[in-house]
Amino acid sequence: MHAGQLTVSPELVRALVDEQFPDWRAAPISRVPGTGTVNAIYRIGAELAARFPLEPGEAEQARRGLLGELAAARELFGRTPVPTPEPIALGEPGAGYPLPWSVQTWLPGTVAIDADPGVSAAFALDLAEFVRAVRAIDASGRTFDGVGRGGVLATHDAWLDVCFRESERLLDTAVLRAIWHDMRALPRGPAPDVMSHGDLISGNLLVANGRLAGVLDVGGFGPADPALDLVGAWHLLEAGPRRAFRERLGSADPEWQRGRAWAFQQAMGLVWYYAESNPVLSRIGRRTLDRVLADVRGSVSWDGGNECG
Template identity: 65%
Template sequence: MLISEETVRKLVGTQFPEWADLPVRQVRSAGTVNAIFRIGAGLTARFPLGDGEAEAVRRELEQEAYAATLLHGRTRFPTPEPVAIGDPGFGYPLPWSVQTWLPGTIATDDDPGGSEPFARDLAELITAMRAVGTDGRTFGGRGRGGVIATHEEWVQTCLSRSERLLPVPRLRRLWEAMRDLPRGGDKDVMTHGDLMPGNLLVAGGRLAGVLDTGGFQPADPALDLTCAWHLLEPGPRAVLRAELGCDDLEWARGQAWAFEQSLGLVWYYEVSNPVMAAIGRRTLERLLDAPRYERPEI
């Protein structure tokens, strides 16, 4: 789905006349879910790119806004604040959202992978998110964050479609070691759920902001450990683990979630989004180089 700056200007001007005189420009992004436009200096409009019924999309945007509000102001790292939800119009068929703009450079463009202070910032972020508390809620059953083994069918599909792109025999062995990792006694905690380079802002090798917070929800505490593999080199990765105090099992589940996410990026976005495909490939290379989890003998 394509949407032009002119269409966005019309939607903004008619639905939010207080912003009608603000300039609108599209933001370059390797993201795959939304087209993003700046409105003036302080606002961002996000337009869903997928198919869907308008009311279902509206409910999803409302849930994302609620989740983002839960996180906003709960850590020392800036996050976008939900502002409004717009209606379809001028040929664009879905509701859309407006939130505050955060300045900074995404980690895709300014790689902080060798920065130990950045790793400590990530650990502080994860710790602060976990401290928000779930209010008795548990993982909702959609996407990553529940039981790793439930992703078996998806992983097998990805492996079969990656034969010419990746070392599939090695990846199959790695998945077999990861697939049935138990949860142990770890209860669900509040997680961002998608700590990838495009969702983290960097300045001077430090974490400067966190984007895409609409997925903030209870999940496996290992889920946010994906950032260790998407973003960090071995030294900073060890710092992150030490700061969080991860045991071997939790750390291994973090590897498994990073594997499940990255495996789909390479083949699915090979042509349409080379940046995302490259992120997936780099993460898988890091995982293949990492020590394997050894189950304790009973």
């Protein structure tokens, strides 16, 4: 999926665990299949999961990033209505693997990619309660750090231009460019930044019996536009549950429209970037774009374009 992507084999993980964490030598090692793009995930016994970054980089820079993720996970742990992973340990490079890596608790459940909760109003309400709990955590004066999504929509113009060019043979980019032209100008308003998970996509949410059972990949927890965690409404939910989600949160039009714009921004990158290397993620991006387009057409007078897919 990435240039120079690192190879993480079961034998490598076994060697790293045995060398650095001898108390876990008797625990079986097993790879966790999935569509993740940032880390290879391995279970250590029944209670733990190890995350190994896939993209090559400088070890000290990677360590600083992991330490930031661990601090974010510690701050969030135990403060939401469904569980999030508890950070356990930080591993070091070794056995031919060049980067630090992390260990956290394993959470049971089925990822929402496989257990699609899109028509479940109960899941939608669970997700809204998670967002409410995260927003209620005191930001202590912190504001968006300027990295990634969560600041001003228009700062992503250059990336969206790349996405539109790369998507010309995949999507109706004329329609999508017109949608972004309107979205990028949405006003932020006076609302302060709030604490946010930052990546509520289907690969990061666990489902059990049609309900939200846990939330993964919490290392990006931090202050952002209050609309950022609304992306799950379009990544995960069909129209009826999406309305229930919005009503539970009480989102007014400006915030709701920015949430839709953040989902659009993320989905545009998924479709073309992973079209060959991760088709599941590419299809997820298409589905989000179709939901956004249907939503836009339903809320304003619209006279152009074809479906995204």
